[in-house]
Amino acid sequence: MKPLHTHTPLLMSHGTLRPDGGLALLKMDALQPSGSFKMRGVGHLCQLAAAEGAAAIIVPSGGNAGIAAAIAGGKLGMPVYVVVPTSTSDEAKALLKTYGADVEVRGASFDDAAAYAKARADDLKAVFVHPFDDERLWAGHASLIDEVVADGESFDCIITSVGGGGLLLGLLDGLKRNGLEDVPVFSIETVGADSLSQSVDEDHPVTLDAITSVASSLGARRVADAAFEAVKQGRVTCLTVTDRQAVDASAKFLDDHRVLVEPACGAALASLNVHADQFAPYQRPLVVVCGGAGISSARLEALLSQVRS
Numbered sequence: 407m408k409p410l411h412t413h414t415p416l417l418m419s420h421g422t423l424r425p426d427g428g429l430a431l432l433k434m435d436a437l438q439p440s441g442s443f444k445m446r447g448v449g450h451l452c453q454l455a456a457a458e459g460a461a462a463i464i465v466p467s468g469g470n471a472g473i474a475a476a477i478a479g480g481k482l483g484m485p486v487y488v489v490v491p492t493s494t495s496d497e498a499k500a501l502l503k504t505y506g507a508d509v510e511v512r513g514a515s516f517d518d519a520a521a522y523a524k525a526r527a528d529d530l531k532a533v534f535v536h537p538f539d540d541e542r543l544w545a546g547h548a549s550l551i552d553e554v555v556a557d558g559e560s561f562d563c564i565i566t567s568v569g570g571g572g573l574l575l576g577l578l579d580g581l582k583r584n585g586l587e588d589v590p591v592f593s594i595e596t597v598g599a600d601s602l603s604q605s606v607d608e609d610h611p612v613t614l615d616a617i618t619s620v621a622s623s624l625g626a627r628r629v630a631d632a633a634f635e636a637v638k639q640g641r642v643t644c645l646t647v648t649d650r651q652a653v654d655a656s657a658k659f660l661d662d663h664r665v666l667v668e669p670a671c672g673a674a675l676a677s678l679n680v681h682a683d684q685f686a687p688y689q690r691p692l693v694v695v696c697g698g699a700g701i702s703s704a705r706l707e708a709l710l711s712q713v714r715s
């Protein structure tokens with residue numbers, strides 16, 4: 407079965423991402439059909455479910471997982487129901503509808519929307535797509551590593567943003583199935599959405615009271631248990647950046663590479679400068695440019711003035 411995601415370009419950046427002008431390998435998942443890497447895992451999961459006879463797709467998400475599901479449903483000829491909490495912006499809902507999704511508003515929080523979506527799945531004979539906590543999703547995200555290996559490019563560490571940890575777990579899967587489990591991984595969160603870093607500090611999974619970061623795609627109050635367990639095994643280093651650093655990095659990336667990404671992605675890009683000491687030993691860091699559709703030139707301007715005030 408042909409995958410629903412795209413084999414994305416790998417760019418060599420000798421620009422301003424690193425203070426010394428050093429090389430960074432950019433895996434351009436901002437160029438997926440849905441604007442983010444979510445196309446990989448969500449597409450894979452939906453294809454599996456379609457083959458097993460699912461009649462529809464239901465996903466709790468106000469963002470990139472919903473868009474990926476809408477595109478997958480369109481390609482597979484399955485109706486897509488996106489359940490969003492009341493906090494979801496009108497813009498996000500409108501965007502989901504342009505991709506053909508049926509949008510239903512339920513619950514005050516993501517957790518409420520997710521519980522409702524899960525309960526509805528049986529009635530609709532739908533596959534329930536969790537935005538980050540499902541091993542079939544991780545298996546799809548793992549294709550990102552397969553592609554870099556197929557392109558014949560080597561890398562000596564990986565830098566990725568972390569929300570609920572689905573992308574991180576997929577990358578770890580991908581490293582494993584390519585015999586690269588020794589490659590160090592750096593997970594980047596913004597302060598205020600740092601549920602993984604806090605869990606590591608406290609040595610147990612932490613549930614944040616609230617998400618206070620503007621990087622909404624990183625806003626999982628609690629990470630997948632598997633992500634916490636994986637980090638405990640010692641191959642993942644957890645780092646944070648501020649909202650301002652993440653948004654500034656998105657602006658800088660737009661100038662350097664002419665691609666607009668969410669602050670959720672800016673976080674990973676910022677880390678090369680913010681934590682330059684950590685990355686000094688690495689000649690070929692692979693940065694996952696995870697992308698995100700929840701950004702526009704106007705939104706970037708607004709975020710810039712918000713974080714700089």
Ligand SMILES: *Cc1c(COP(=O)(O)O)cnc(C)c1O
Pocket residue numbers: 442444469470471537538567568569570571572573574623624626668670671696697698699
């Ligand atoms: C979902 C998402 C993330 C976080 O991925 P997780 O699997 O939740 O860790 C980061 N950036 C973007 C743009 C996303 O859509």
